[in-house]
Amino acid sequence: xxxxxxxxxxxHLGNGYGSQSSAWRAPGVDPANYTSFDAQVRYxxxxxxxxxxxxxxxxxxxxxxxxxxxxxxITLEPMMTLAAIARExxxxxxxxxxxxxxxxxxxxxxxxxxxxxxxxGRAGWNAVTTSDPVAAANYGRAIAPRPxxxxxxxxxxxxxxxxxxxxxxxxxxxxxxxxxxxxxxxxQPVNLQGEYVASRGPLSIPPSEQGQPVIFSAGGGGxxxxxxxxxxxxxxxxxxxxxxxxxxxxxxxxxxxRAGRDPxxxxxxxxxxxxxxxxxxxxxxxxxxxxxxxxxxxxxYLGAMLNLPATLNVSQLDEPLTPAQLAVASxxxxxxxxxxxxxxxxxxxTIRDILxxxxxxxxxxxxxxxxxxxxxxxxxxxxxxxxxxxxxxxINEDGIDTFVEEVVPLLQERGLYHEDYEGTTxxxxxxxxxxxxxxxxxAAPAE
Amino acid sequence: xxxxxxxxxxxHLGNGYGSQSSAWRAPGVDPANYTSFDAQVRYxxxxxxxxxxxxxxxxxxxxxxxxxxxxxxITLEPMMTLAAIARExxxxxxxxxxxxxxxxxxxxxxxxxxxxxxxxGRAGWNAVTTSDPVAAANYGRAIAPRPxxxxxxxxxxxxxxxxxxxxxxxxxxxxxxxxxxxxxxxxQPVNLQGEYVASRGPLSIPPSEQGQPVIFSAGGGGxxxxxxxxxxxxxxxxxxxxxxxxxxxxxxxxxxxRAGRDPxxxxxxxxxxxxxxxxxxxxxxxxxxxxxxxxxxxxxYLGAMLNLPATLNVSQLDEPLTPAQLAVASxxxxxxxxxxxxxxxxxxxTIRDILxxxxxxxxxxxxxxxxxxxxxxxxxxxxxxxxxxxxxxxINEDGIDTFVEEVVPLLQERGLYHEDYEGTTxxxxxxxxxxxxxxxxxAAPAE
Numbered sequence: 001x002x003x004x005x006x007x008x009x010x011x012h013l014g015n016g017y018g019s020q021s022s023a024w025r026a027p028g029v030d031p032a033n034y035t036s037f038d039a040q041v042r043y044x045x046x047x048x049x050x051x052x053x054x055x056x057x058x059x060x061x062x063x064x065x066x067x068x069x070x071x072x073x074i075t076l077e078p079m080m081t082l083a084a085i086a087r088e089x090x091x092x093x094x095x096x097x098x099x100x101x102x103x104x105x106x107x108x109x110x111x112x113x114x115x116x117x118x119x120x121g122r123a124g125w126n127a128v129t130t131s132d133p134v135a136a137a138n139y140g141r142a143i144a145p146r147p148x149x150x151x152x153x154x155x156x157x158x159x160x161x162x163x164x165x166x167x168x169x170x171x172x173x174x175x176x177x178x179x180x181x182x183x184x185x186x187x188q189p190v191n192l193q194g195e196y197v198a199s200r201g202p203l204s205i206p207p208s209e210q211g212q213p214v215i216f217s218a219g220g221g222g223x224x225x226x227x228x229x230x231x232x233x234x235x236x237x238x239x240x241x242x243x244x245x246x247x248x249x250x251x252x253x254x255x256x257x258r259a260g261r262d263p264x265x266x267x268x269x270x271x272x273x274x275x276x277x278x279x280x281x282x283x284x285x286x287x288x289x290x291x292x293x294x295x296x297x298x299x300x301y302l303g304a305m306l307n308l309p310a311t312l313n314v315s316q317l318d319e320p321l322t323p324a325q326l327a328v329a330s331x332x333x334x335x336x337x338x339x340x341x342x343x344x345x346x347x348x349x350t351i352r353d354i355l356x357x358x359x360x361x362x363x364x365x366x367x368x369x370x371x372x373x374x375x376x377x378x379x380x381x382x383x384x385x386x387x388x389x390x391x392x393x394x395i396n397e398d399g400i401d402t403f404v405e406e407v408v409p410l411l412q413e414r415g416l417y418h419e420d421y422e423g424t425t426x427x428x429x430x431x432x433x434x435x436x437x438x439x440x441x442x443a444a445p446a447e
Numbered sequence: 448x449x450x451x452x453x454x455x456x457x458x459h460l461g462n463g464y465g466s467q468s469s470a471w472r473a474p475g476v477d478p479a480n481y482t483s484f485d486a487q488v489r490y491x492x493x494x495x496x497x498x499x500x501x502x503x504x505x506x507x508x509x510x511x512x513x514x515x516x517x518x519x520x521i522t523l524e525p526m527m528t529l530a531a532i533a534r535e536x537x538x539x540x541x542x543x544x545x546x547x548x549x550x551x552x553x554x555x556x557x558x559x560x561x562x563x564x565x566x567x568g569r570a571g572w573n574a575v576t577t578s579d580p581v582a583a584a585n586y587g588r589a590i591a592p593r594p595x596x597x598x599x600x601x602x603x604x605x606x607x608x609x610x611x612x613x614x615x616x617x618x619x620x621x622x623x624x625x626x627x628x629x630x631x632x633x634x635q636p637v638n639l640q641g642e643y644v645a646s647r648g649p650l651s652i653p654p655s656e657q658g659q660p661v662i663f664s665a666g667g668g669g670x671x672x673x674x675x676x677x678x679x680x681x682x683x684x685x686x687x688x689x690x691x692x693x694x695x696x697x698x699x700x701x702x703x704x705r706a707g708r709d710p711x712x713x714x715x716x717x718x719x720x721x722x723x724x725x726x727x728x729x730x731x732x733x734x735x736x737x738x739x740x741x742x743x744x745x746x747x748y749l750g751a752m753l754n755l756p757a758t759l760n761v762s763q764l765d766e767p768l769t770p771a772q773l774a775v776a777s778x779x780x781x782x783x784x785x786x787x788x789x790x791x792x793x794x795x796x797t798i799r800d801i802l803x804x805x806x807x808x809x810x811x812x813x814x815x816x817x818x819x820x821x822x823x824x825x826x827x828x829x830x831x832x833x834x835x836x837x838x839x840x841x842i843n844e845d846g847i848d849t850f851v852e853e854v855v856p857l858l859q860e861r862g863l864y865h866e867d868y869e870g871t872t873x874x875x876x877x878x879x880x881x882x883x884x885x886x887x888x889x890a891a892p893a894e
Binding site for chain 1: 469471472478479481482484488508509510513514515516517519523524526527528530533534535549550551553554558560562564584585586587588621622627628629630631634640641644645646647648651652
């Protein structure tokens with residue numbers, strides 16, 4: 001049991017519709033929102049009303065999807081989207097994914113620092129090593145082996161942080177009386193030469209209200225934890241169970257300790273994709289309506305998850321599993337969501353409703369009233385599974401407001417969530433220490 | 448004499464202060480404007496009140512300047528600046544410089560197309576081949592030989608335009624009734640493999656109101672004209688005399704013809720840096736005040752321009768040239784501004800005032816009342832020297848308003864400038880034809 005600690009929330013912003021791929025055609029949603037920056041700003045403002053610490057914009061450099069019936073899942077371009085949002089929000093942090101593989105360190109450092117200044121200290125960079133060959137093809141390349149990608153990631157982050165520190169805290173004199181604009185002695189080049197990337201610097205952008213942007217990380221595995229442990233203040237998790245989440249958080253905290261940092265400086269965020277309705281039936285019906293086109297195609301996969309590939313088929317969509325099926329069903333060891341899928345099946349729901357429980361979604365899906373979602377979050381948080389959540393809403397147009405108006409007050413009543421922003425910068429929201437340039441505790445060069 | 452034709456204007460946006468490097472300390476200017484996006488938006492809105500066709504943001508990837516007493520001359524980052532402006536203006540075009548050497552084609556294509564969608568069809572990319580070793584060092588590289596840089600520029604622009612055409616005009620079905628989001632048959636990959644860059648595509652951004660961004664160009668010389676003639680709708684000129692401007696414009700038009708295009712599709716913009724006051728003395732005094740710190744350092748260079756290196760020195764700053772100096776002075780053939788400098792010197796101005804005439808500035812400086820600037824522009828325009836101007840204001844805070852309130856009405860009265868925007872997109876403003884993907888008239892691959 002943690003006492004007195006409060007969870008930190010981030011809001012997932014994707015394509016302008018929501019995190020269900022058919023949200024674009026839900027009632028009340030403008031199907032043109034994929035290109036609407038007005039819509040993104042509206043969602044950001046709604047999350048800010050809920051005192052969210054940050055927005056999180058995933059990114060793929062070449063999303064592969066069958067667009068016949070489903071939308072893409074990302075914004076047109078995350079930095080331009082966040083620039084628009086920066087001007088029309090006041091407090092919420094702005095975190096975007098940016099590839100360390102397919103960006104020049106100088107370019108990505110410059111854009112995130114400009115966003116940081118524009119937002120008065122609210123920018124964060126989710127630094128990822130892209131491993132998707134579809135993305136690589138958009139740059140005329142193949143994906144490099146993992147060690148090379150992670151080496152480049154270390155170099156890119158270190159160069160970016162060094163560039164962010166180019167202008168010392170008080171380098172920018174701007175004294176109209178004496179005529180001194182800046183103190184060149186306090187503007188330092190970087191002169192970093194890595195194996196894959198390099199930069200001389202300086203970057204000519206003064207410190208923001210939080211000094212410089214915050215690093216986020218999203219990669220799993222040993223390399224990912226090592227990267228996050230050294231540089232990240234926030235980690236975007238992908239976890240399905242409390243146990244897995246707690247293990248990942250512990251590995252991350254251990255990596256931070258190894259890097260000489262206080263593990264509390266690195267916050268781990270579990271994903272959650274709530275299905276909220278006035279009743280459990282209404283919550284399910286919202287998902288059933290959204291899944292109208294996609295649901296039948298998912299039945300064979302559900303069959304595989306339950307080790308029933310031969311008998312589970314779409315003709316049974318509006319029926320529960322038969323006693324014979326339930327008798328032999330077992331959770332597939334190849335998908336961590338299978339345990340939950342079997343639990344739901346055993347409750348007697350139809351196959352359509354089992355799928356509406358989000359058992360094949362990207363994150364755990366509490367289904368029911370707002371208090372079910374609040375309970376889920378409380379349970380994970382108090383079990384030490386995470387420091388907070390990144391919340392992914394099925395249909396942004398009304399779903400963010402529902403979360404803010406119904407779930408947030410419950411968390412506040414329970415003492416689990418702040419009543420208002422305590423500070424103005426993303427570092428304030430995360431409890432991340434001020435930083436100028438590379439963290440001096442990270443002494444070792446990228447090995 | 449052109450009849451009935453009207454000039455097109457662009458407004459130079461740089462560092463938040465103005466185009467004189469000491470504008471940061473002028474009265475009424477907030478010296479913190481280097482980091483103020485509010486200020487940039489305010490200037491953009493002022494230019495829009497003047498019905499300017501576009502804003503032009505130069506860029507350098509590592510500006511070298513002695514910042515002790517002078518500010519940098521560029522925005523923190525042009526794309527983020529234009530994203531902010533896009534949301535808070537309605538009609539004005541948004542043109543930023545982007546390097547073909549230090550950007551991946553997929554990244555730059557994606558950001559400009561996102562800006563184009565965000566601004567409802569107002570984006571333009573000034574595609575330049577960076578030749579500055581200081582910039583190259585920020586990417587850990589050396590500057591490649593010119594042929595390689597131009598080859599990469601051709602490839603990068605072609606890939607960008609092809610990516611911009613990835614989604615056909617009616618690929619995005621978004622029909623909520625039938626559930627069809629897009630027609631994959633109308634979303635095409637690019638599959639361009641150049642010598643230096645490549646991309647598979649597609650880029651998942653639907654057409655904007657103008658189809659896709661407009662290409663601008665700023666490079667001079669044969670390679671620059673060739674690049675501009677093939678792809679550009681606007682060219683940012685750097686010219687000091689009508690004759691030079693007319694020659695460059697003709698070379699550009701000839702290059703467009705060689706590329707199979709109508710030369711009227713490529714507009715050439717001459718620079719102008721007006722010094723405006725209620726009287727000529729007041730106009731000069733504004734510049735004298737701005738040059739307080741910089742002026743003495745410029746005297747030796749003025750001496751070199753007038754072939755008087757031995758006798759012209761700073762002790763004479765507040766005196767005119769002596770008759771003996773004037774008798775032997777001659778314009779240096781190494782600086783095209785020397786002829787004008789000598790003309791001004793012969794009018795009997797002090798050296799301080801000669802410099803206040805802008806004789807060493809980056810563009811011609813008409814000095815005096817608004818009508819002097821209007822006369823200058825009319826003369827150049829009617830001589831066929833240009834299709835319009837990019838206007839560079841000494842102090843943006845009040846100078847853009849002065850231009851809009853005093854010069855623009857004169858140009859309108861003379862029938863030389865439009866009373867209002869005729870269309871909504873940058874292509875409308877430039878008279879550039881609609882375009883989706885690579886211009887089919889540009890059949891030949893980059894050679």
